[in-house]
Amino acid sequence: MNGFYNYQGRFAPSPTGPLHFGSLVTALASYLEAKSLGGRWLIRIEDLDPLREPPSATGQILNSLDAHGLFPDTPVLFQSRRQSAYHTAIEHLLSTGRAYRCSCSRKQLLANHGRHPQHCREVSTASSSQPFAIRFALHDEQCCWQDQILGPQHQVIRAEIDDPVLLRKEGFFAYQLAVVVDDIEQGITDVVRGSDLLDMTGQQLQIYQALEATPPRWLHIPVIVNEQGQKLSKQNHAPALDDRTPARNLFNALTALHQKPPESLLGGSVEDLLEWACAHWKRRAIHLTSR
Template sequence: MTKLHQYRGRFAPSPTGPLHFGSLVTALASYLEAKSVNGQWLVRIEDLDPLREPPEATGEILSSLDAHGLIPDEPVRFQSRRHTAYQAAIEQLLKTGIAYPCSCSRKQLQAHQGRHPQHCRDGGRATKNQPFAVRFALSDELCQWQDLLLGRQQQLVQAEIDDPVILRKEGFFAYQLAVVVDDIDQGITDVVRGSDLLDMTAQQLQIYRALSAPPPRWLHIPVIVNKQGQKLSKQNHAPALDNRSPVENLFAALSALNQQPPQSLLRKSVDNLLDWGCTHWNRRAVHLTSQ
């Protein structure tokens, strides 16, 4: 495990397409939050689902980050090369009874209001010949934590109904497990991410506890939306970043984060913009109205 640094943050995109403006805003916020306190900033490619990942996407993402001066302090990590670690974590959770095989289909779970008709949590899987996922066994809890931007948060976690998949039936490791395993292994102390991931936090806190590791601090920023009010994403046809205009893109991202960069920065270099952003970074200025 990596030795814990005073501050270690990361940007962890899924390579489902090229970097778009919304992703740049998140990357920049996580970079500035880390660098403003002389912390370390890492990049992790969450390439866990090859069925949704165009082969060129990872290279496009890394090229965009490089063009915008967002250079990680350690070599890029690829989750596709971490299967052994995820499998070990699953075996540990299965052994301690905090995870279980589940052969219920999504349709079956919906028909039973999230309850398992095959009593999977109790070891009642119908037949070993059926394809099955592995789920994490949550405990009933009113989970509370302090978000660095949103303040006091709480979420109700319902055992069985909310149990997340950690290994899919197709054999792919799921985000909820991999993100925790890698954040622990890389010694991540702080996570800056979009508020669309806020609802996953309570479940992740229980996975951290199950793996006997302290959770990071979280800072959830508003997601960037299009004119229709939809989150910028590949599914909503968000255009790829133009790597030929990094200064303009970074200036727009600083503005989206309500950092109020001076117009004079548009005549400066990428390094000048990032230096200004690190010196003047104010997380409290980030608008909450877009939540």
């Protein structure tokens, strides 16, 4: 692959807490993939769930990225300011029969092995006396696509059983809708993200198709785990990055990505370290150690 195409990548954290090491690894991988190919790198804050988002988290995340020299090429996009775009997308999907209103509870769906006891997909409106979510209407598919690291991928998509929520009953837009709408809006050509999101790709491909848009290329990197083998996350109490040691943090992130940075970089600046990393970025190093 070369840099003679319009590469547009992004890093899109949810502000549920400060940046931790696992998030830095993903941010750095997406940044280096974009910059090594002469592309642009964007930041999007996926702040769609205020009940899980401390007021200080967004500022902490952006400050950490700044401290580590990871600056976006365009202004930061906030999903909380994109409500009208999501409404427009849902109206389009409803009008074309690719979305439907669902008043089934999780308990009902579990009891029916994912099938809808109220036959939500077959009726035009949900009962007005009950709150309802809006779901995407998947079609059965043997979905095949190419991952930039993991190679050929195959996912079985099951209509009705796997239908993802687009708008929750509480009125919050869901990740599966917002991520596709925003990647389309921002012209994202390539997505670097953790392999914990791999299983969502097949559903997202169908949403792209329903919105008549070209999907990006995906590159899924191994997630960083703690000593118990759990993914580093806010839920697992991953410690916040120490922004006072950005060069060491970046060095460790490069090591986690199997880029083999020289020890001499530890005594240099963040700018020197990122310059070396861009010039020596080897995607294949991740590939060889992720099998």
